[in-house]
Amino acid sequence: MRVMVDLARCQSYGQCVFAAPEIFEISGQEVLEYDSAPSDEWRLHALRARAACPVQAITIGPAAGPGQDLRQPPATRPAADSVGVLR
């Protein structure tokens, strides 16, 4: 599980800290810090935080990348046949 906070949107309301103190923390007066790769154990808490965010700045999902693309097992589908690779 990966967590991303859009800190440009974030206004440090701190609701995520209440929902998932294992992941989010306000350091100093107004600085939001968070663990972007929390243990799956905290999934429910992360979802609570995402729902509670007043500006909906939290994204949760699997780490982006080839591993997540279910329809593209690299070994079985060479890019050449479908992506338009011109030799």
Next chain:
Amino acid sequence: MSGYPSSRSERVVIVGASLTGLHAADALRDGGFTGHITLVGAEPHPPYDRPPLSKRVLAGRMSADSTGLPQRQDLDAHWRLGNAAVALDRDARTVTLEDGTTLGFDKLLIATGTRARRWPDPDEAALTGVLSIRTREDAVELQARLAARPGRVLVIGAGFVGSEVASVCRELGLDVTVVERSAAPLAGALGAWAGTAAGRLQRRHGVDLRTDTSVVELEGDADGRLRRARLSDGAVLDVDVAVVALGAVRNVEWLAGSGLTVDSRGVRCDPYCRAVDADGRPCDDILAAGDVACWPHPLYEGLLAVEHWDNAVRQARVAATTILHGPVREHTALPTFWSNQFGLNIKVVGVPGRADQVAVLQGSVERAAFVAAYGRGGRVIGALAVNTPRALDAYAEMISRRMSFPPDLNAADAPDPVHVLDLAVPAAG
């Protein structure tokens, strides 16, 4: 819309698999695109987040591996990681990769971002201990060096990244010298007034800040390890770690000869993210977004080139819209960014660096919780909020409305009286 089919046969190639590339792919799928998406990235890693590199990762509170960005949906994308694009052939509509592969495209999104500007002397730049911070590897190496507790860290350049590095050094209890050629840290982005305040803050946190000074030479020992730095005022510092934080250079070399308008400000675009060719005509099939792009913004003179997280995300979405539907949505978002340093939440909107006047309109600088508005030609053009992150939206609104400066707010927490300070007028552009 005719001319912009989003059919299964359409091939979108995105060069640059970082923040912009990921969000563009996401926005394409959100928009119902069912064609092929290929993400080409020079780095071996899937998209990761850079802001923590100079903050939590550097402080050792987060591993570089954890910076990988989440994806919101199955992107059904083809990833070509660790394989840089080396050439673009506009007529053939192909991109050639480092390994010789040629990718055909119907639409190309250029999202190659920037890289750290290197120390100008190549031999000195090659010394062990001379580092910059742009990639995961950079952050891992610098973090390890800081964790080894060097006697003193030299930071060259007091922009946002340099100041964040200095902040982390102090947090770790390390001695740090920041050398800045101009009169104050952050002055380029925030003007001299805020820069001076930032300088006071840094010194209060124990940073050895040397403004109006530059590093003239980095000296190594026989083993090629950094040992000393000579400054323009004749001072010599014993250091074994130097962080070069002199800003960024756009990754546009691979576009040489492509016929696009490209210079040190990046790939010239129209407001719909379409790259502009040498004759000034926008190309319908080639777009650019994120740190690598520059474009005309309705609120600001000349071209805007924005190297901030928020812009990357928003411009990626506009680019995706153009890919799917043609030029229907302009990229007019106000530049905005944040920085965390010395325990402060710093948020900026607009372009304060171009202002000719500034005034604190809420809160107090002494208590380190305030909002300052910036004006140019009698209009509000930017705002800086320190430890007041809930205040900034209102100022964004004032900028969009071109409200006259200083605005009459009569805010309950306004300083009494409000002082308007003149700033040296910077050149537009």
Next chain:
Amino acid sequence: MSKSTGVASRPVSVSDVSTPRAELFARVLDPASRANPYPLYAALRSEPVSRQSDGTWVVSGFDEIAALLHDPRISSDMTNAGQSAGGQSLIMQDPPNHDRLRAAVMGRFTPEVVESLRQEVHNLIDGLLDAVGSGTSLDLVEEIAYPLPVSVICALLGIPPQDEARFHGWADTLARTLDLDPTMSREEQAAIDHAFTELHHYLENLVADRAEHRGDDLVSGLLTGGDRGEPLRGQELLITVRLLLIAGHETTVNLITNGMLTLLRHPDILERFRREPELVVPMVEELVRYEPSVQFRYRAALADIEIAGTTIPRGSVVVLLLAAGSRDPGHFTDPDSFVPDRIPNEHFGFGGGIHYCIGAPLARMEAQIVLPELVRRLINPRLTMDPPPYRPTAALRGPRHLWIEVDGIRP
């Protein structure tokens, strides 16, 4: 499935609303509109910043409300609009005083404090449902929703159980003071004054006692201060504690009541919720958007404010119609539908900007515990009357009673 008798024909379409725009807010205030004010809001939204015939400015568009919630030209201190000094509490104050008081509360109203009440909430809902016994009908408001939040706040403040009954009485009376209600009668005002005085004396003694014997309750915490806030003392402490009681009471009552009402009006969603209890997380957020306890808040303009093609003059009374913004079709797809897993869901149910609800984490936790318990334990619940009777207040909107028939209560 549960059959609700006479479901109101909602939503009434905008074209049914024939009132002149400048009179629309007067109709919102009219108790006759209480059961379904949303068509009035939709009519207001066609001019997102609208001057009413009595001179108030009603703001009903999402963007406009968002802008004003963050605007330094907007004050929560209504003396700036020529009204007599209402409350002294932080909800009615501006920075810097507001920020100082709020920091003092936030410093002690921590995630640990909220979390420490979780078991208490479970115990309370268990006890309240047990007390319904073998009956086949209940008034959800009287028997469940009303008592629960006061008991939670008593636990938060460390009120000894033997004093709770008195607290419930004061809370009932004072709930109305969150509404700036011009229609309040002399008797009501007198009752409120009386409750204020009694509560005040009680709190004075409580504070004096805590000053001697600090505990781990919030009052002791506020007396001690924290890393982020200075200690509170004297009047300021009393007024702040009183605010927590008032602000955290009827709002939460209405959330629980509106939650059950909305579920009973949407049997398919109720069914899904039974199967997927984790749905409660986004669903509570959607409830606060769709049927918000706090429908609007008053503000005063400190300067002329140009917005949405008009200018709100300095000194005006401004109504931020939060509930209208949370149903703005410019911001939400299908805003009049209850979508339990709506994501994203950026609503104004808890306000926004510097006055964002302090108790939101507690309110969420209470609703996230109580609603699944109600749905689990009430067997075949049915609405007896729809729409239910509402309390008259417009800003703080919720049913006075919610009569429900059940086949029984599961253990």
